[in-house]
Amino acid sequence: MLAKLNTAKIELEQANWTLASQILQQLLSEKQEHTDDPNVRDVEWEMILNLAIQILCESDFGQRWEIAKLFPKLGNRAIAPLISLLEDESLDLEIRWFVGRILSQFHHPDCVLALAKLTQQTQEEDLSIMAAQALSEIGLLATEALTELLQIPETRLLATKALSQMRHCETISPLLTVACDDDPNVRAIAIEALGSFKNSQIYPILVAALKDQAAKVRKEAIIALGYFTEKSVLNDTVNHLIPLLYDFKLEICQQTVITLGRLGTPEAIAALFSVLKSPVTPNELKQEIVRALGWIESVDALLYLQEALEWGDGDICQEIITVLSRQKEPQLKQQAAHILVEFYQSGQKVLQDSTIRQTLATSLGDLGEIEGHSLLSNLAQDNNQRVKLHAISALKKLTKQHDNLFEDLT
Numbered sequence: 486m487l488a489k490l491n492t493a494k495i496e497l498e499q500a501n502w503t504l505a506s507q508i509l510q511q512l513l514s515e516k517q518e519h520t521d522d523p524n525v526r527d528v529e530w531e532m533i534l535n536l537a538i539q540i541l542c543e544s545d546f547g548q549r550w551e552i553a554k555l556f557p558k559l560g561n562r563a564i565a566p567l568i569s570l571l572e573d574e575s576l577d578l579e580i581r582w583f584v585g586r587i588l589s590q591f592h593h594p595d596c597v598l599a600l601a602k603l604t605q606q607t608q609e610e611d612l613s614i615m616a617a618q619a620l621s622e623i624g625l626l627a628t629e630a631l632t633e634l635l636q637i638p639e640t641r642l643l644a645t646k647a648l649s650q651m652r653h654c655e656t657i658s659p660l661l662t663v664a665c666d667d668d669p670n671v672r673a674i675a676i677e678a679l680g681s682f683k684n685s686q687i688y689p690i691l692v693a694a695l696k697d698q699a700a701k702v703r704k705e706a707i708i709a710l711g712y713f714t715e716k717s718v719l720n721d722t723v724n725h726l727i728p729l730l731y732d733f734k735l736e737i738c739q740q741t742v743i744t745l746g747r748l749g750t751p752e753a754i755a756a757l758f759s760v761l762k763s764p765v766t767p768n769e770l771k772q773e774i775v776r777a778l779g780w781i782e783s784v785d786a787l788l789y790l791q792e793a794l795e796w797g798d799g800d801i802c803q804e805i806i807t808v809l810s811r812q813k814e815p816q817l818k819q820q821a822a823h824i825l826v827e828f829y830q831s832g833q834k835v836l837q838d839s840t841i842r843q844t845l846a847t848s849l850g851d852l853g854e855i856e857g858h859s860l861l862s863n864l865a866q867d868n869n870q871r872v873k874l875h876a877i878s879a880l881k882k883l884t885k886q887h888d889n890l891f892e893d894l895t
Contacts, residue, residue: 589619669699680709746777779808810848850879
């Protein structure tokens, strides 16, 4: 056997990776009876392992793919040196990627911990994704090992992060145990992960998290509840979320607006409009509400936006005009165009701003409704050159759209 090992060394020195790999495979077959015993240590095993690592580190992608299949046959003795390679940031990214894939085949707690650390510590997206997928493939053993790590304060955050990336139903129970942890970082990660499951145990946990003292936890709960759209809980979800429109943290108010816009119930629309028309609501939040109402794409939402055009300042009116142009349903496109025409005909002071008229022209062109033709013709005679150019461009766009429609009909 030593003679074969020396031959393998010579082939490696000459970069004959394929032949060297074949020799190692033959040697492993001869010693297969010891493979599953992690306590077996002898010179031959160590030489085979070291040569396999050399091929892994020095060969090309194809040879790495082949030699990777050899390591699980070496047993647990390969784990420690492989973990050292995984943690060596000086190594080529591809090598560490292969090492991570190899470790996932061992289903050993040390491998689970090493992969969990990698998901959190690496700045390389490919490595992070690989490690998360590897943990997912290890499955139940990884969940059990990480659940044990949840019991240790020093590793609880790391274990929670790793569990959160696995997205297996087996992770629900351990994540529930840390949903009320003392560390707000742990709570936020657990809530975010739990929100990806539809489980009867999870909904009340998310609702309770809306009152968490940590803003990051409240935010994750708000996001997660946006996906609970079942009729049985939809109205309750909206009612629980509405108070968060008045949170003392602006980012929480903004996220609540986005989530209520996603849910889009009449109650959600009314609540959003109530905040929109309040004089104490910051403009930044008002603009978010306008976008949310436009996203809902309903007649009621558009009527509220029309009302807001009557008293909104320049920034809000411009946002509304832009949002109205994004309607997709034919009925809503017609309604949006009608709202814009009526707005222009109202002669409000805000229309003196050329930027508003320019946005109005662009939006009418995007909507492509014939009702906007007369207004665009007027804007094409505007004193402001930019308004005039945008109106002419919109007219051309409108004419082309209707010519194409006519051709389709004939």
